[in-house]
Amino acid sequence: MVGDLPVLELDGEIDIASVPRLSDAINRLINDERGRSIAVDLDGVIALDDTGLGIIIGAAGRARQHGGDLIVVASAQHLIQRLSLTRFDQAVRVVTSLGAAT
Numbered sequence: 001m002v003g004d005l006p007v008l009e010l011d012g013e014i015d016i017a018s019v020p021r022l023s024d025a026i027n028r029l030i031n032d033e034r035g036r037s038i039a040v041d042l043d044g045v046i047a048l049d050d051t052g053l054g055i056i057i058g059a060a061g062r063a064r065q066h067g068g069d070l071i072v073v074a075s076a077q078h079l080i081q082r083l084s085l086t087r088f089d090q091a092v093r094v095v096t097s098l099g100a101a102t
Helices: 021-030 052-063 077-085
Strands: 007-013 035-050 069-073 091-096
Touching: 007 021, 007 091, 021 035, 035 052, 035 077, 052 069
Parallel strands: 007 035, 035 069, 069 091
Antiparallel strands: none
């Protein structure tokens, strides 16, 4: 939690091998915080493949269906570029700090 904002902090590589754990963690947070905004902090992530992006986009849709929102935090330049090049940032709100998410 940062203030009143529930935060899921991720680290390492988000790829086909790790997406089941990612999906479980995000879905649990959405269900526990139904109707609220949540943040997914990618600052510890060194690699993020398309499968991981898809899981996060799907989770953002579920959060919205339940009256909340999902905000992605990414300050590393390689992540910001990836989120921009894939147009992920047009589907999901991306901020560069947790402070900006609150």
